[in-house]
Amino acid sequence: MTTTRATRYVFDFTEGGKDQKDLLGGKGANLAEMTKLGLPVPPGFTITTEACRAYLESARGGEAGSMPEGLAEEVSEHLASLEEAMGKRLGDAEDPLLVSVRSGAKFSMPGMMETVLNVGLNDESVQGLARQSDNPRSAWDSYRRLLQMFGRTVLGVDADLFEHALDELKVTRSVEHDVDLSAEDLEELVGTFKYVIAEHSDIGFPQDPRAQLDLAIAAVFDSWNTDRAAIYRRQERIPHGLGTAVNVCSMVFGNLGDDSGTGVAFTRDPASGAQGIYGDYLQNAQGEDVVAGIRNTVPLADLEQIDKASYDELLRIMQRLEEHYKDLCDIEFTVEHGKLWMLQTRVGKRTPGAAFRIAVQLVDQGLIDLDEALQRVTGAQLAQLMFPQFDPSAERELLTKGMNASPGAAVGRAAFDSATAVEWAEEGDKVILVRRETNPDDLSGMVAATGILTSRGGKTSHAAVVARGMGRTCVCGADDLDVDVRGGRFRTSDGVEVHEGEVISIDGTTGEVFRGEVPVKDSLVVRWFEGESELADEDDLVGAVARLMDHADQARRLGVRANADTPADAMRARRFGAEGIGLCRTEHMFLGDRRELVEHLILASDAKGQAKALDAFLPLQRADFVEILEAMDGLPVTIRLIDPPLHEFLPGFTELSMKVAVAEAAGKPNKRDVRMLTAVKRMHEENPMLGLRGVRLGIVIPGLFGMQARAILEAAAIRVKAGGDPRPEIMIPLVATVQELEHMKSDVDAVARTVEQETGTSVPYKVGSMIELPRAAVTADQIAEQAEFFSFGTNDLTQMTWGFSRDDVEAAFFSQYLERGIFGVSPFETLDRIGVGALIREAVERGRRTRPDLHLGICGEHGGDPDSIHFFEEVGLDYVSCSAFRVPVARLEAGRAVGDA
């Protein structure tokens, strides 16, 4: 009996294609695609992600992994074909075939995983290679690179040991660059490296080429599960179960002399989207040298002079690729003795502006349609185009440039520690927190700051990750800066000093750091949204945005409303395309001059006093609502009755206690303060977030919600009489049980009847419920008996579902949660689909079961978050509501989300 194995683990480059990223990884699929197109790809084969998954599965529970059955044989077959095609044998002593072993997952994880080049070299074959290539230096250099990479990656030897040995040799030889080392030097270095490996690894360096290959493959598989890779995946929300493919590719060498070289190219400018020749070339070098920045590259256009044949072929290939992929591609290539080889291609990253321009250009070129173009841009990119920008015409003093870790243009006083940042922020100042690097202790300062500047650390440093997670502008790794935290200053290498408290400006989009306040101005895109419609014709970026926004509006099913509390906000939101107000908070209407009325209400000794205080509010509130309803005439305006605990309108408990204690100790008690303190103490809550707020206020304070409802309905009556079309929707916050809503709805209905009688006007209105408590979600079928609409308050729902309050925990532990990958992103930024999302899903289902025409929206901050909007589309909400500024983002993403399915 013979057993047949259904699963095949290895595919030749000639066998696959670009749509097989799940199986072959991104790199493997694109290598296969280029091979299929007849482009010059060095022969090779791909070991599938499925093999990786089987291997990793076998390694569960801490055991060493084992290769799945049959894989070794398949590798042997494909290796044999490769050897035949190349006319060389792997590691042959006379004329060795060398291969690279590279990871290649479905989603790019730059720098996270492993690569081993020059597999097949050993003490014998290095000699053969030296002879065959007639270039001993290159052969020994290749061998020492193999030892270095293999030692570190496969055998787990500390990379510093190799670097150290290399540096020592250079010192001994009095040379500055690696390239200045001779063949003999490198041969000596090989000896040293072998010694290092023998000393610091269990198994030593295998001379058997096939053993090298097998170990390298296993090492790439293992690299999928390193901590840093796992954390990266959590942050980027790449599923852990995918695994990586491994690409085994015959080596080509760009370092064989001046007729060789290596480079990267883009089919368009990734910064602007403009068509042309973009890229860099490095003569007589390998790819890793470009990355290491050992020598300066030249512009790609210079290749025309260096090697016209290769240059022309490259241009032809780039044209071909762009037409084939119908998108901007980036490319890695090597020239070996005048022969061009394609090592990689993929759809290239680009700036937000380029994304919009390219998408529209490709439509105009007839390569894609508008639906496809909409998928090529994101709300996050649009948001970046809408960030305020530093006025390009303003004068500025550039101090330095770091990494653009989190976008935005932030201006503020430099603070060098968290306590100072918090203190200044509380005083109302804008602050830029400046640190060498940040750690969890800096969190409160990061929360308080508008921008963060560090001199160390890259785009995955604590500062960068946390700033992106919280939406703060960040420039990191500005290593030209000498930050003196104790001294409260930093100094550039030019000797410019900036002291604590001085104003600086940082551009998170470019990484630039300026001295003083650089004026910030609205982006062109925002000015277009604001009504300067001619900009769509004058500026190609605005024109591209305009076309895609228009298409998104036609495509989308979700409505988009704005959260707006004032007439000015409402009007702006309308200009930005809001189709109503999804959340009009009423608490700001209790601030300012009116705070005194709140104090009267709270200090009133009886119902009569309370009623009097409420009566004083009525005309003020009514006037607020008349204006807002006018600004949104003809569109729905969802007004949330007062939500926060009333003691928020009083002085703080601790501050007032201190004041009274000090005054009393001095024998000068202030009667008003003492009386106020009694009230504040009575109303003090240990956990105000979980206290007397929302509908509970409406039930406990007779007439409070009634007064608000009356103000709304009287305002609506005034608008009706003025010929307007007011559409108020009265929203009850923090409902946990239908009985609460029942009480409130019957109060509102009673007020409505009274107002209609008094004004002789029929007033349209709806009554609905916030769904922001888990209990409201799981009893939504009951709540829908009373509610004509639901609005998900995802901020509170997230707080209650996770059991943490945003204010308290962001500073206390979110950074550690982000660093450890417990969150990929704060659940306050992007909706937690599996937790909070499950409750929303349930509420939608239960609510519609009771009332099929129930209107469903969301008014938490997630309403403007791209990823969350796709979720809201998926569960079938009717609209999202977000801040005015986010309305265009929501419109765009709502249009894109229709294509998810």
Added chain:
Amino acid sequence: MTTTRATRYVFDFTEGGKDQKDLLGGKGANLAEMTKLGLPVPPGFTITTEACRAYLESARGGEAGSMPEGLAEEVSEHLASLEEAMGKRLGDAEDPLLVSVRSGAKFSMPGMMETVLNVGLNDESVQGLARQSDNPRSAWDSYRRLLQMFGRTVLGVDADLFEHALDELKVTRSVEHDVDLSAEDLEELVGTFKYVIAEHSDIGFPQDPRAQLDLAIAAVFDSWNTDRAAIYRRQERIPHGLGTAVNVCSMVFGNLGDDSGTGVAFTRDPASGAQGIYGDYLQNAQGEDVVAGIRNTVPLADLEQIDKASYDELLRIMQRLEEHYKDLCDIEFTVEHGKLWMLQTRVGKRTPGAAFRIAVQLVDQGLIDLDEALQRVTGAQLAQLMFPQFDPSAERELLTKGMNASPGAAVGRAAFDSATAVEWAEEGDKVILVRRETNPDDLSGMVAATGILTSRGGKTSHAAVVARGMGRTCVCGADDLDVDVRGGRFRTSDGVEVHEGEVISIDGTTGEVFRGEVPVKDSLVVRWFEGESELADEDDLVGAVARLMDHADQARRLGVRANADTPADAMRARRFGAEGIGLCRTEHMFLGDRRELVEHLILASDAKGQAKALDAFLPLQRADFVEILEAMDGLPVTIRLIDPPLHEFLPGFTELSMKVAVAEAAGKPNKRDVRMLTAVKRMHEENPMLGLRGVRLGIVIPGLFGMQARAILEAAAIRVKAGGDPRPEIMIPLVATVQELEHMKSDVDAVARTVEQETGTSVPYKVGSMIELPRAAVTADQIAEQAEFFSFGTNDLTQMTWGFSRDDVEAAFFSQYLERGIFGVSPFETLDRIGVGALIREAVERGRRTRPDLHLGICGEHGGDPDSIHFFEEVGLDYVSCSAFRVPVARLEAGRAVGDA
């Protein structure tokens, strides 16, 4: 064509039976049952609950209700039969048939709904009745009662108007009691009442007897939906949709002379369960006179002298009823001219002690089996038997007696306002809050008090409802007391004065109020649980409890564990029958002397300092656990790692701020205080319930959970070496996401390997998760990948699901919620099945889907609540855990719950 109507709305008393309570209501079903048994029931018929539901349905949306089709005809048919049986016609001018119209719902709702007696009297038939009965006074009295009841109940006339007219007449005639009014007086009163009705109602009093009947039936239906009835149902958790039946019964009169009378009887003593003759009799009176307490009743035994024939027949009937119902019955009866009539019977209410005694007696009499006996008692009754009782042998000074509104024996200082009660309670004193009556402003005082005493209001007053809802002892309506809140004292009618601050004792089970401290002692039942096994033979109550506990233990599926934090608690719990510890909190192990170590931990400036502080804890914690594991040897001990925010172990923020501010203002700053304030300020949280606590501490403070795990596992190793059988289960609190648990479990596993190596002992342990956040419930399938057990923390789960913190909201608004019926009972007392319960159900289902052998328990306070235990049985948990004292209650209810199905 004829249409047939399937639904029949009226049943004669001869047609139904006791099992038809759904359709006929409790009263109707039992009247039918007695009729079937051949007992002397006045003829009549019942209009079904179904008719009521149809009527109420037609009244939706504020319309007046209409009787369902065909009901009028059915009533006519049954009325005709009744007239034939009685030989009289309703309201006949010569010899009128009179009927009573009484409500009768499935569940008794005492005092909530309406009754109209003497229907059929009018200006003519009253004359006929006077002649026929030869008792004009009784006839006019009956007519004025009809006018009064009909006026109030059916026509909505203010009851005070009738009372006022009656009082005026008595003043005019200079008589004290109603019975002293003559026939002429009553005739005059009828005239006045008719005038009152004509003035204050739209339709006036109908002279047509059938119109009277129809309107009375509708009024009873309508009374189902009054606010007070709706609130009562919410409180008692009677479904709103049931509706009431209406019983139309021919009138019999107990007020026709000395050969007539009315009484109530019990087939056993409802206080002790002893068999005998129990009840009261009132000669020449109607039932309502007994209720009104106008004259004193005589013991039922006296009836033997008054009317031996009726007495003997009543005893025969009581015997018959008890054998038939196999339970204690209570009975209402009337004697009319020496003829006994049964007006009502039902299974009677009884005291907790009687319930246990009767159940066992009935088993011994062979009437019921032990399974049935178990259903006749409740955990709430057992809990009452376990309440500490005032030592009966101790001296005491009885001040007065009020209503026994909420059971228990409470001793404390009399406080007359909430602020004082709160202040004293904070100082550690026990307090009895004394008020005339309570209102929502008194809530904080009620929360702070151990007992509540009021001089006004009955068992449904604010004080009574709220005290029961919160488990506070309460005596209400002690109307002998003159409470002078301002003066800070109360006075009895005997002139005894008690001043604020004096100690009083109140017995919520008997309603007694004593001066001074009455010593409290354990009940016999508790002493038996504690190990005095001989009490089961010596005391019949203890014996009955013992038999039923034994049967419950045999019957139950649910395990019962205890929440216990100390070895002493653990041993007590074991004596009470706990099968392990379901929750051992570790935070008390950070108090007392060890508070200083916590301060070191918090104030440590670096990881080294933290590690040092933790090292100091290790041996202390280990010793704690050794003792607890020893006390529970052979049984599981679930230990929860530290949960509360660490700042709880530091001084309070506001207090310390005041202290420092005062010291600084005086120019005498205390360095230690200032340093501590910095730490307290840094760790201050706006909402500590939603802050850095539980597993978050474990993740943020390196080594904290590891130290606790090490202490547990080392303790277990010590116990193993000592030959013990330790079964520690390590429980991680406040898990929101499986990643948190993953980190902690891997830490614990690592510690375990170390401990096993160090001690050379194999240590059994499990790692599991609290499920106390909504997110944990909805992602329980993921959490179960890491957790070997779940324990539902229903306190926190209730807080997060409803979005309120127990501490903050009980005082702020729970009373209003209870009063308005938004809660029937606080969700912290009895599990909210449809909200919190839905999440538990989901977590159980998801958890078991991932891990079929997942062990599931509950350790919130609901673990000892009878109603909640039935829910936990229903959803299939493995065990409940509750305070040691509640363990017997949980065992009993777990046994009873098996019968729920």
